Amino acid sequence: MIRLEKRRMPSQVWTWAAPVVAVLATMVAGGAVFAALGKDPLVAIRTIFWDPLFSEFAFYYRPQLMIKGAPLVLIAIGLSLGFRAGIWNIGAEGQYIMGALAGAGVALAAYPLEAAWLFPAMVIAGALGGWAWAMIPGLLKVTLGTNEILVSLMLVYVAEKILAAMALGLMKNPDGFGFPGSRNLQQYPSATSWIDQAAGLHWGVAAAFIAVIAAYVLLSRHVLGFQIRLAGQAPRAARFAGVNTARLVLFCLGTSGALAGMAGLFEVAGPSGVVSIDFNAGYGFTAIIVAFLGRLHPLGILLAGGLMALTYVGGDMAQANLQLPKAAIQLFQGMMLFFLLAVDVFTNFRLRINLRGAA
Amino acid sequence: MKIAKLLATAAMVLGMATAAIAQDKTKVGFVYVGPVGDGGWTYEHDKARQAVVAKFGDKVETVFVESVPEGPDAERVMTQMALEGADLIFTTSFGYMDPTINVAAKFPKVKFEHATGYKRADNVSTYSARFYEGRAVQGHIAGKMTKSNIIGYIGSYPIPEVIQGINSAYIHAKKVNPNVQFKIVWAFTWFDPAKEADAAKVLIEQGADVILQHTDSTAPQAAAKAAGNVITFGQASDMSEYAPLPRVSSIIDNWAPYYIARVQAVMDGSWTSTDTWDGIGPGMVGIGEISDAVPADVKAEALAMADALAKGTYHPFTGPLNKQDGSVWLKAGEKADDGTLLGLNFYVEGIEGEIPK
Numbered sequence: 001m002i003r004l005e006k007r008r009m010p011s012q013v014w015t016w017a018a019p020v021v022a023v024l025a026t027m028v029a030g031g032a033v034f035a036a037l038g039k040d041p042l043v044a045i046r047t048i049f050w051d052p053l054f055s056e057f058a059f060y061y062r063p064q065l066m067i068k069g070a071p072l073v074l075i076a077i078g079l080s081l082g083f084r085a086g087i088w089n090i091g092a093e094g095q096y097i098m099g100a101l102a103g104a105g106v107a108l109a110a111y112p113l114e115a116a117w118l119f120p121a122m123v124i125a126g127a128l129g130g131w132a133w134a135m136i137p138g139l140l141k142v143t144l145g146t147n148e149i150l151v152s153l154m155l156v157y158v159a160e161k162i163l164a165a166m167a168l169g170l171m172k173n174p175d176g177f178g179f180p181g182s183r184n185l186q187q188y189p190s191a192t193s194w195i196d197q198a199a200g201l202h203w204g205v206a207a208a209f210i211a212v213i214a215a216y217v218l219l220s221r222h223v224l225g226f227q228i229r230l231a232g233q234a235p236r237a238a239r240f241a242g243v244n245t246a247r248l249v250l251f252c253l254g255t256s257g258a259l260a261g262m263a264g265l266f267e268v269a270g271p272s273g274v275v276s277i278d279f280n281a282g283y284g285f286t287a288i289i290v291a292f293l294g295r296l297h298p299l300g301i302l303l304a305g306g307l308m309a310l311t312y313v314g315g316d317m318a319q320a321n322l323q324l325p326k327a328a329i330q331l332f333q334g335m336m337l338f339f340l341l342a343v344d345v346f347t348n349f350r351l352r353i354n355l356r357g358a359a
Numbered sequence: 360m361k362i363a364k365l366l367a368t369a370a371m372v373l374g375m376a377t378a379a380i381a382q383d384k385t386k387v388g389f390v391y392v393g394p395v396g397d398g399g400w401t402y403e404h405d406k407a408r409q410a411v412v413a414k415f416g417d418k419v420e421t422v423f424v425e426s427v428p429e430g431p432d433a434e435r436v437m438t439q440m441a442l443e444g445a446d447l448i449f450t451t452s453f454g455y456m457d458p459t460i461n462v463a464a465k466f467p468k469v470k471f472e473h474a475t476g477y478k479r480a481d482n483v484s485t486y487s488a489r490f491y492e493g494r495a496v497q498g499h500i501a502g503k504m505t506k507s508n509i510i511g512y513i514g515s516y517p518i519p520e521v522i523q524g525i526n527s528a529y530i531h532a533k534k535v536n537p538n539v540q541f542k543i544v545w546a547f548t549w550f551d552p553a554k555e556a557d558a559a560k561v562l563i564e565q566g567a568d569v570i571l572q573h574t575d576s577t578a579p580q581a582a583a584k585a586a587g588n589v590i591t592f593g594q595a596s597d598m599s600e601y602a603p604l605p606r607v608s609s610i611i612d613n614w615a616p617y618y619i620a621r622v623q624a625v626m627d628g629s630w631t632s633t634d635t636w637d638g639i640g641p642g643m644v645g646i647g648e649i650s651d652a653v654p655a656d657v658k659a660e661a662l663a664m665a666d667a668l669a670k671g672t673y674h675p676f677t678g679p680l681n682k683q684d685g686s687v688w689l690k691a692g693e694k695a696d697d698g699t700l701l702g703l704n705f706y707v708e709g710i711e712g713e714i715p716k
Contacts, residue, residue, distance in 0.1 A: 057442045064435050164547050168517060168715050179477070179518055184457055271431035276454060277516060277547055281428045316436050319424040320443070326394060326426040 004349040014347040019293055019300070022339035023307070029339070030332040039322050047321060048314030048332070061313055063200020067271050069309035071096070071263040073208040073302055075287035077215045078256030080296040084219075085231040087252045091137065091152030092260040093284025094159035095130035099261020100268040101166055102129025104275050107191035108171055108182060118190040122265055123203070130261015131254050133159065138253035142246040148253065160280070167277045182275035185268060193270035204266025208305070211259060215298040228252065260284060289337045311336070385447065385626050387411060388440035389423035390433060392452035393550040399575030399595040400549060400612070401425065404451045404474075407614035414619050418626070429454025437462040441469045447625045449618065450474065452549070453518065459483060470630050472621060475520060477701065479632055486617060489638030490520065491527040491700070492668045493610035494571075495675040496646055496661050497592050498531030500608060501539075501569040503657045504590055508538045511562025513555060513572040513579055514545045517714045519703040521573050526707045527675045528571055531664075533709055541710050542567055552578035563589055570605075580606055590652065597647040608661070609647030616642055636697065639669040676700065681708035 027049075031041030052061040075092045082089050089095075103126030110118055137151035171182040185191045195201040219225035231238040231248055239245065263283065272279055290308050294300030315329035389408050393401035408421050422445070424436045433455050440448050441462060447470045450459045456476035463471045463483045471483040479485055501510050510532060514521050525543060532539045542565055544558040555574045559582035562570055570591045572579045577598055583589040583605040591601065593609025617635065624630040637643035646665045649658045667673035678689030683706040689695060706714065 057439075060438060060442060067431060068435075165715070179453070180516060186457075186461075267431075271434075273457060274430075276429065278429065278454075281430060281432065312432075313435065316424055316427075316432070317439060320388070320422045320436065320439060323422070326424075 001354045003352050003354070004345065005352050007348055007350055010347050011350075014343075015295060018343040018347055019295065019304070019340060021343045022293075022336060025339040025343070026332065026335045029335055033328055033331060034324065037324065037328060039324055044318055044322055044324060047318045048311060048329075050314075051317055052310055052313045061317075063198065064313050065306060065309045066200040066205050067202070068312050069305040070202070070205040070208040071267055071283045072287050072290045072308055073305035074204060074211055074263040074266075075256075075260045075284060076291040076294065076301045076305060077208075077211040077298060078259030079287055079291045080294070080298070080301060081215065081218075081228055082252035082256050083232075083291055084296050085228040085248055085252050086235065087249055088149045089134060089137070089152050089253055089256045090149050090288065091134070091154075091156045091284070092256060092287055093280055093282065094152070094156035095133045095257040095260035096264035096267075096284045097156075097159040097163050097280050098133040098264070099126040099130035099258075100264030100279065101163065101171075101275065102126055102261065103265030104171065104182060104185060104268045105166075107185055107188060107269065108275075110191075111183060111188060114190045116190070119193070119203075119269075122191060122269060123262060126261045126265025127258040128261070130264065131258040133261070134253045134257020135250070138250045141253075142249050148249075152253075156284070163275070163279060164277045167275050167279070171275045180277055184273040186270065186273035191269055192273075193266045202266055202270040204263060204270065207262060207266065208302075212298045212302050219298070224251070260287075289333075293336065293340055308333075384418060384420050385415070385622060386420045386422070386443075386445045387622055387625075388437070388445040388448040389421065390427050390436055390440075390448065390450045390452075390455060391423060391425040392427065392429065392454070393575055394425050395423070397550050397575050398577045398598060401451070401575065403596050403612045404449070404614055407618045408449075410615035411618050411622050415622060415626075419622060427455075430458070434458035434461055437471075438465070441466040445469060447472065447622060447630075453520075470621075470625055479634060481632055484621075484631075484633045484635070486633075486635040486637075487520070488612055488643040489636060490610060490612075490644060491523040491675055492638040492665075493644050493646060494524040494527035495531045495668065496665050497571060497608065497610065498528035498533075499535055499664055500649070500653060500657060500661050501528065501571065501590075501592075502532030502534065502536035503660075504607070504653065505532075505536065505539060505569045507566045507568045508536065509540050509542060509566045510569045510571065511559070511565070511567030512541055512543045513558045513562070513570065513574055514543055515549050515573045516547060517545060519701055522703045522706070522714065523700055524571075524573055525710065526703070529710050530675065530680065530707060543710075543712055545715055546574055548574065550575045552576040555579050556582045559583060560586075577601065593647050599647065602648070603650035603652045606650070607652050608649045611645035611647050613642055613645050639665055640671060682706070683708055683710060 027045050031045055034044040035041045079089055079092055103122040106122045106125045136155060137148040140146040140151055141148045167180045173181060173183045193202040193204060227243045231243055268275060290301060290304045294304035311333050318324045391401045395401055395405040411419060412421055427433050427436050437448055449472045451474045453475045456473060456478050459471050459473045460478050460480060463480050467482055473483060473485050475487045476485050512525055529541050542562055544562060546554050546558050548554055555576050556578040559570050559579035563586045568589050570579050570583050570589060572594045575595055580591050580598055580601040583591045589605055590607045591605040593606050595612050597609045597611050598606050649661055674694040676695035678693040679691045680689040682688045
C-alpha cells in the first residue's frame with residue numbers, strides 16, 4: 001500500500017530538488033515524444049538545451065537568451081511577491097501591454113525630439129501604466145472584496161483591445177501607408193532601450209538583474225518582506241501581528257503591475273520596436289510558470305527565466321534544424337510546469353510504502 | 360561592440376562559404392506565421408515549399424519554422440537561418456517586415472523575400488497577390504446566391520489588403536443585387552479557429568447566409584456547415600473538404616511558380632530585388648472549382664469574369680465609384696491605380712460601419 005503522509009514542515013530538500021527533477025522528467029518524457037515523432041531524442045534535447053549555449057553560433061544565441069529571458073524575469077519577480085502573500089495577479093499580460101502603450105505614447109508624442117530625459121520619462125510612464133492597470137483589481141479587492149484573479153485576467157482582454165485601437169489609430173505610423181503599427185522606436189535614438197543590440201543588452205536586461213537583487217533584499221532584510229511571507233503562510237497570524245492587509249494587497253499588485261509595465265516598455269522600445277496589434281507575445285502568462293518554476297525565490301526566478309528562454313530559443317532551433325513541429329515544442333514547455341506541480345507533492349508530503357498491506 | 364564585429368565577420372565568412380558551396384546545394388528558409396496544418400495561408404506557403412523541393416530535388420535544401428510571432432522572435436528565427444547558411448529566406452507575413460529589413464542589413468549576401476510588405480532593400484524583395492481579383496468573383500456569386508441579402512465578412516486586420524477585398528466583394532455583389540448588405544466582423548487575428556468560429560456564428564445569427572473570410576482556418580466553414588443553408592468560400596487554400604456545400608468556391612494562393620522562379624534566380628545568380636504583385640493572370644491567384652451548388656448561369660458568369668480579370672480586360676475597381684462618405688473616388692471608366700490600392704483605407708459607398716481605428 002502506498003500512501004502520502006503530510007509533512008509537519010515543507011521539505012527543504014524537495015523545495016529545491018523539485019524543479020531539477022521536473023526538468024529531468026520533462027527531458028525524459030519530451031524525449032519520448034520526440035522519438036515517437038521519429039526524431040533522435042538525444043539530438044533534440046541537445047539542440048534545445050545545449051546548442052543555444054555552446055554550439056558554433058552560440059555567440060549569437062547567448063545574447064538572445066537574455067533578450068527572451070529579461071521580460072520573463074522582470075515580470076515573474078513582481079508576481080512572486082504577490083504569490084507569496086496569497087495575492088494572485090494573473091493579468092500581468094495586460095499590465096505589460098498598458099506599460100508599453102504608456103511608455104511608447106510618451107516617445108511617440110515627443111517624436112522627433114532628441115533629449116536625454118526622454119527615455120527615463122518613458123520608463124516612468126511605462127511603470128505607471130502597468131501600475132495603474134494593476135490598481136484596478138487592487139482597489140476593487142480592498143474596497144469591494146472582488147476576486148483579483150478574475151478581474152486582473154479579464155483586464156488582459158480589455159488591454160488587448162486598447163492595444164489594437166492604438167496600433168490602428170492614435171499611435172499609427174503617419175508614414176506607414178495606412179498600415180497598422182507605430183513608428184519603430186528602435187530607429188529613434190533617444191527612445192530606444194537598446195544599449196548594445198549585438199550583445200543582447202537593453203535596459204530591460206539591466207532592470208531584470210536589479211529587480212532580482214531588490215526582491216532578494218526586500219524579502220530577506222525588510223519588514224515588508226517578512227509581512228509578505230507571513231501573510232502567505234499564516235493570514236490570521238499576520239492580522240494579529242498588525243499587518244495591514246489592504247496595504248499589502250495594493251503594494252503587491254502595484255509592484256507587480258509596475259514591473260510588468262516596465263517590461264512592456266523595454267520590449268516595445270527595444271527588441272520589438274513597434275506598437276503593433278499583437279505586440280504582446282504571452283510573456284505575462286509565461287512569467288507565471290517562471291515564478292513557480294523558480295520557487296517564488298528571486299534567484300530561482302533568474303534561473304527559471306533563463307531555462308524558459310532556453311526552451312524558446314532552442315525550441316525554434318529544433319524546429320528549423322530537425323523539423324520538429326511547433327506543437328511538440330509547446331508540449332515540451334507545458335510538461336515542465338506539469339511535472340513541477342506533480343513533483344511538488346513531495347515538498348509537503350512524504351511517500352510511505354507499506355509492503356505488508358493495509359495496517 | 361566586439362560581438363557586433365564577430366557577428367559581422369561570421370556573416371561575411373558564411374556569405375563567402377555559402378557562395379562557395381552554392382553550386383551543389385541552395386538552402387532556402389521559410390518563416391511561417393501559423394502552423395503548416397492551418398488549411399489556409401501557411402498551408403499554401405508550405406505547399407509551395409514542397410513544390411520547390413519537388414522541382415529541384417537534391418539541389419535544394421529547405422528549412423521552415425512555423426507559428427513564429429511577429430516581433431523579436433521572428434528576427435531571431437531569420438538570423439538563425441542566415442547563420443546556418445540559408446541563401447534565400449521567405450518571410451511570409453506582413454508583420455515580419457521590420458525584422459526582415461533588420462536581419463537583411465546584417466546579412467547582405469543572403470536574399471530575402473517578404474510577403475505583403477512595402478519595405479525593400481538591395482537583398483529584400485516583396486511579393487503579394489491581387490487577392491481582390493478573386494474577391495470580385497466571390498462577390499458576384501455571393502450577390503446572386505444570397506436569399507437574406509445579408510453577407511457576412513470576417514476581416515482579419517484592417518490593413519489595405521483586407522479592405523481591398525471587402526470593397527471588391529461588395530462592389531460586385533451590389534452590382535448583381537442592389538439590396539445586398541455587408542456585415543463585417545474584425546477578428547484581429549490571421550489564425551484562431553475559436554475566434555473565427557465565433558465570428559461566423561455571430562454573423563449567421565444576424566441573418567447572413569453567405570460568409571466570406573479573410574482569416575486562415577477552416578473554422579468558419581465548419582460553423583457554416585453546422586448552421587446549414589449558409590454558403591462560404593475557401594480562403595487562401597481550396598478548402599475543398601467543405602465542398603460542394605457550404606464551400607461553393609475559393610481563392611487559392613498559388614505561390615509555387617513564384618517560389619520556384621526565385622530559387623532558380625538565386626541558383627543562376629540572377630536574383631535582384633523586385634516588387635511583385637500578381638493576380639489571376641500569372642496564376643498567383645486561383646479560383647477554386649465552383650461547385651454544383653451554384654446555378655450554371657451564375658457559374659458561367661463568374662468564370663467569364665475570372666477570364667476577363669486574367670486577360671486584364673476588366674479591372675475590379677473601375678469607376679464610377681464613390682467613397683463611403685459620398686465623395687467621388689473614381690470617375691466613370693477610371694481605374695484605380697496600384698498606389699491607391701496599396702494604401703487603401705476607406706470603404707466604398709454603401710458599406711455600413713467604420714474601419715476600426
